[in-house]
Amino acid sequence: MLNLITNNSFYAILKSMENKIKIGLIGLGTVGSGVYKTLQNFDNIEIAKIAVRNKNKKRNIEGLDENIITDDPYEVVNDPEIQIVTELVGGLEPALDLIKTAIKNGKHIVTANKELLAKHGEELFKFAEANNKVVLYEAAIAGGIPLIMPIKTILAGNKINKIKAILNGTTNYILTKMDTQGASYDEVLKEAQELGYAEADPTGDVEGFDAAYKVTTLATIAFGKRIKIDNVYREGITKIRAEDMQAANEMGYKIKLIASAEMDEDGKADVRVHPMLVPLTQTLAHINYVTNAVSLSGHPVGDVTLSGPGAGEFPTASSVVGDILAIASELGKTDYLLPMMRCHHSENAQMIDISETKNKYYLSITAQNSMGVIGRIGKACEDNNISLASIVQKEVSSGKAAIITVITELCREKDMQKVINILNNDNAITQVNSLIRVQI
Ligand SMILES: NC(=O)c1ccc[n+]([C@@H]2O[C@H](COP(=O)([O-])OP(=O)(O)OC[C@H]3O[C@@H](n4cnc5c(N)ncnc54)[C@H](OP(=O)(O)O)[C@@H]3O)[C@@H](O)[C@H]2O)c1
Numbered sequence: 001m002l003n004l005i006t007n008n009s010f011y012a013i014l015k016s017m018e019n020k021i022k023i024g025l026i027g028l029g030t031v032g033s034g035v036y037k038t039l040q041n042f043d044n045i046e047i048a049k050i051a052v053r054n055k056n057k058k059r060n061i062e063g064l065d066e067n068i069i070t071d072d073p074y075e076v077v078n079d080p081e082i083q084i085v086t087e088l089v090g091g092l093e094p095a096l097d098l099i100k101t102a103i104k105n106g107k108h109i110v111t112a113n114k115e116l117l118a119k120h121g122e123e124l125f126k127f128a129e130a131n132n133k134v135v136l137y138e139a140a141i142a143g144g145i146p147l148i149m150p151i152k153t154i155l156a157g158n159k160i161n162k163i164k165a166i167l168n169g170t171t172n173y174i175l176t177k178m179d180t181q182g183a184s185y186d187e188v189l190k191e192a193q194e195l196g197y198a199e200a201d202p203t204g205d206v207e208g209f210d211a212a213y214k215v216t217t218l219a220t221i222a223f224g225k226r227i228k229i230d231n232v233y234r235e236g237i238t239k240i241r242a243e244d245m246q247a248a249n250e251m252g253y254k255i256k257l258i259a260s261a262e263m264d265e266d267g268k269a270d271v272r273v274h275p276m277l278v279p280l281t282q283t284l285a286h287i288n289y290v291t292n293a294v295s296l297s298g299h300p301v302g303d304v305t306l307s308g309p310g311a312g313e314f315p316t317a318s319s320v321v322g323d324i325l326a327i328a329s330e331l332g333k334t335d336y337l338l339p340m341m342r343c344h345h346s347e348n349a350q351m352i353d354i355s356e357t358k359n360k361y362y363l364s365i366t367a368q369n370s371m372g373v374i375g376r377i378g379k380a381c382e383d384n385n386i387s388l389a390s391i392v393q394k395e396v397s398s399g400k401a402a403i404i405t406v407i408t409e410l411c412r413e414k415d416m417q418k419v420i421n422i423l424n425n426d427n428a429i430t431q432v433n434s435l436i437r438v439q440i
Pocket residue numbers: 026027028029030031032051052053054055057071072073087088089090091094112113114139140143310311312313316
């Protein structure tokens with residue numbers, strides 16, 4: 001992989017530069033290490049300073065010069081020789097203050113910090129523009145998948161109106177394992193934690209926060225209007241059961257955590273993250289384990305799907321290094337670098353509340369195995385303008401209970417919630433086990 005990078009045209013441009021470009025790294029963890037190792041192949045890029053939290057930590061990096069390591073990240077952002085600061089710490093503070101200080105000090109920024117972009121993107125990009133500096137973040141949305149630069153450059157002539165994506169490797173790994181092993185969420189989570197695919201506190205991934213941060217920024221650049229993270233509907237995967245996986249398989253679907261963003265003809269945006277039954281006819285149903293994928297629809301391009309590694313030391317470093325090289329190749333050649341990669345929108349998107357959206361649903365219900373139960377479910381739906389695409393009843397072993405699986409036609413979320421309320425108060429219904437939206 002490293003040889004390929006050194007053979008590309010960026011390298012030729014960089015080779016021709018007279019002076020070394022000095023960069024500063026803040027963070028030398030998973031991504032920072034990959035960036036450090038990859039940059040060793042570029043003679044004209046010098047890593048002048050690296051900030052970490054703990055200087056004494058043992059690091060498995062060959063040839064690492066301990067003399068350039070500091071535990072004060074302000075030494076990096078205040079160093080007058082450094083031209084590009086790469087923030088690979090994560091979280092909101094001190095990352096935000098470090099980036100703003102670096103910009104104030106005349107540096108361009110590369111970051112992989114999705115949370116910061118989702119929560120403070122507007123402030124950050126305005127500040128960078130006011131100081132005529134660029135902030136690039138290819139690694140923040142889908143790790144190694146080239147996405148931001150393609151959307152901002154070669155797809156710039158498109159009106160993108162739909163994105164469906166798998167943006168979190170941990171949850172996709174868990175769902176794939178649940179599917180292939182028939183195992184429960186808890187069992188697979190434990191295994192994923194032991195293998196290092198899930199963190200000790202997995203909340204950020206399994207509750208959909210990570211995917212929500214990513215789709216917020218992705219939808220903002222795709223639609224050219226600002227999406228606020230607070231308006232992004234979010235549901236995680238913790239309630240998905242092995243039985244739902246099996247039912248989905250029997251009906252020709254896979255369950256995936258889908259980050260989606262749609263812009264309707266009136267310019268209203270619907271941005272959300274939640275589990276979905278994805279038909280086997282669609283590409284996203286076949287994206288397994290830690291792989292990520294983004295399907296987008298635009299005019300004139302049509303439908304495009306990009307897939308690849310959404311995280312990891314080297315895939316993520318690939319995007320970070322690409323951003324560093326994009327900036328480095330223009331330094332000293334123009335006063336206004338990378339105009340297409342800058343933030344050009346200021347308008348907030350008008351958002352559609354989830355209750356007003358239309359969806360298809362999968363419902364799993366446990367009920368008494370008695371006459372008329374199916375009819376009551378059908379009536380509750382009919383009374384609330386919901387048509388059913390299928391309803392299947394299976395007797396469970398005792399013979400006293402039945403599992404009823406329902407797939408609806410497109411209907412309003414608001415109406416579906418009314419039906420759930422009716423079913424929860426029906427004496428013949430033991431419980432509504434699951435309600436999962438179905439991708440069409
Ligand atoms: N991991 C991935 O695959 C991946 C993929 C896409 C995007 N990202 C994003 O990339 C960023 C970095 O992730 P990561 O996985 O590399 O994290 P990580 O392994 O936890 O590394 C974080 C690094 O930041 C350093 N650090 C923490 N606080 C600091 C401070 N106050 N001053 C200076 N250094 C500090 C740590 O120092 P010590 O080493 O001394 O602890 C460590 O080197 C995050 O924004 C993350 O969301 C990660």
